[in-house]
Amino acid sequence: MAKGFVSAAFFLVIYLAIFVPHFASTTVPAIFVLGDSTADVGTNSMLPESLARADFPFYGIDFPNSRPTGRFSNGFNSADFLAKLVGFKRSPQPFLYLSSLKSGLRRRMFRGVNFASAASGLLDITGKTEKIVPLPEQIAQLASVISNRTAVMGQAATQAMLSESLFCISIGSNDIFGYFLTNSTVPPEQYIGTLISSYEGHLKTIYNLGARKFGIISVPPIGCCPSQRLYNATGGCFEPANAFARAFHSALDTLLTKICSELPGLKYSLGNTYEMTVNVIENPSPFNFTNVEAACCGSGRLNGEQPCTPKADLCSNRNEYLFWDLYHPTHAASKLAALTLYGGGPRFVTPINFAQLAA
Numbered sequence: 001m002a003k004g005f006v007s008a009a010f011f012l013v014i015y016l017a018i019f020v021p022h023f024a025s026t027t028v029p030a031i032f033v034l035g036d037s038t039a040d041v042g043t044n045s046m047l048p049e050s051l052a053r054a055d056f057p058f059y060g061i062d063f064p065n066s067r068p069t070g071r072f073s074n075g076f077n078s079a080d081f082l083a084k085l086v087g088f089k090r091s092p093q094p095f096l097y098l099s100s101l102k103s104g105l106r107r108r109m110f111r112g113v114n115f116a117s118a119a120s121g122l123l124d125i126t127g128k129t130e131k132i133v134p135l136p137e138q139i140a141q142l143a144s145v146i147s148n149r150t151a152v153m154g155q156a157a158t159q160a161m162l163s164e165s166l167f168c169i170s171i172g173s174n175d176i177f178g179y180f181l182t183n184s185t186v187p188p189e190q191y192i193g194t195l196i197s198s199y200e201g202h203l204k205t206i207y208n209l210g211a212r213k214f215g216i217i218s219v220p221p222i223g224c225c226p227s228q229r230l231y232n233a234t235g236g237c238f239e240p241a242n243a244f245a246r247a248f249h250s251a252l253d254t255l256l257t258k259i260c261s262e263l264p265g266l267k268y269s270l271g272n273t274y275e276m277t278v279n280v281i282e283n284p285s286p287f288n289f290t291n292v293e294a295a296c297c298g299s300g301r302l303n304g305e306q307p308c309t310p311k312a313d314l315c316s317n318r319n320e321y322l323f324w325d326l327y328h329p330t331h332a333a334s335k336l337a338a339l340t341l342y343g344g345g346p347r348f349v350t351p352i353n354f355a356q357l358a359a
């Protein structure tokens with residue numbers, strides 16, 4: 001009798017663990033993530049021809065079981081930490097993975113999907129040669145998830161779920177890298193204008209699909225990442241790229257204020273990752289960083305001349321580095337960024353933080 005009770009309770013626990021994972025503790029019904037390598041949790045690993053990938057060591061060395069997952073990090077990335085802060089275990093899985101599952105398991109998409117693909121940008125040409133999922137295609141995938149959900153749950157329930165869900169978007173850095181790589185002669189103001197009008201179109205499309213809560217992550221000081229410091233003889237940040245990042249943030253801030261007044265019910269948080277990162281670079285010790293210039297994994301000057309591979313040099317004190325590889329933050333830096341986006345004040349996230357957006 002007692003034994004029967006125990007095993008019934010046991011099965012109930014298993015049942016709940018499988019079918020309603022973490023439901024009670026989440027503040028939003030689902031989380032949808034779009035963007036580039038700062039949020040990719042394995043999309044590009046599902047693309048055999050993609051050149052922008054992180055599915056080999058030393059990527060993932062601090063992930064559970066030291067497993068490379070396609071994240072451009074030694075462990076988790078900011079999409080994981082943000083999802084965790086709103087009550088999930090980590091980022092939802094990549095669309096390409098979830099859509100490869102048997103139809104019953106695709107119900108997992110109802111708790112969220114990550115569409116982010118490394119090397120993508122706001123412009124269609126950004127990342128094209130790397131064989132990735134461009135942003136318009138990420139949005140088309142989102143539309144297909146929504147139409148399937150609508151077929152199962154009906155229009156009203158689906159729209160209600162979407163209006164409460166968090167839509168995180170982290171994109172723009174690769175477009176700016178592309179400007180410098182191609183030695184573009186387009187005037188910077190005009191280039192930023194093109195990026196922002198593309199962003200406007202994409203945000204409106206996502207809004208029209210039913211999204212209302214937008215967590216927007218701006219471009220960090222990309223001139224300070226190890227690969228860009230190589231363009232500065234002193235090893236300082238490459239100022240022209242940083243000037244672009246600042247101009248991008250300011251134009252994005254203006255755009256969001258505008259569309260917020262045009263689109264009823266839209267709420268957003270704009271994370272100023274430029275300000276957050278410069279704040280750490282200028283005064284690293286309170287954050288327990290001892291190296292904010294070099295990559296932990298890589299080779300050459302500042303470990304920024306070559307990508308992170310199994311043959312690269314690897315630092316031992318990974319928690320003390322801001323940069324994991326020549327472009328990307330460490331697990332520790334991503335965690336700090338997510339905590340600041342979630343709970344930070346108006347210097348770092350405006351007009352409300354991600355916690356207020358999710359509530």
Ligand SMILES: *[C@@H]1O[C@H](CO)[C@@H](O)[C@H](O)[C@H]1NC(C)=O
Pocket residue numbers: 099106144145148
């Ligand atoms: C949507 O449903 C169709 C038909 O059931 C299925 O073939 C397709 O793979 C589904 N798409 C997604 C994104 O789950």
Ligand SMILES: *[C@@H]1O[C@H](CO)[C@@H](O)[C@H](O)[C@H]1NC(C)=O
Pocket residue numbers: 181182183
């Ligand atoms: C851009 O300019 C640099 C330095 O002048 C040169 O090495 C590089 O090949 C140029 N790139 C392109 C795509 O023209």
Ligand SMILES: *[C@@H]1O[C@H](CO)[C@@H](O)[C@H](O)[C@H]1NC(C)=O
Pocket residue numbers: 231232233234235236237238239240
């Ligand atoms: C190089 O870095 C220094 C700071 O160390 C900065 O003053 C200078 O503007 C930078 N130069 C370029 C070309 O980015």
Ligand SMILES: *[C@@H]1O[C@H](CO)[C@@H](O)[C@H](O)[C@H]1NC(C)=O
Pocket residue numbers: 286287288
């Ligand atoms: C820095 O390290 C100290 C000592 O290990 C710890 O108490 C503190 O919480 C750390 N600070 C941050 C911001 O992680």
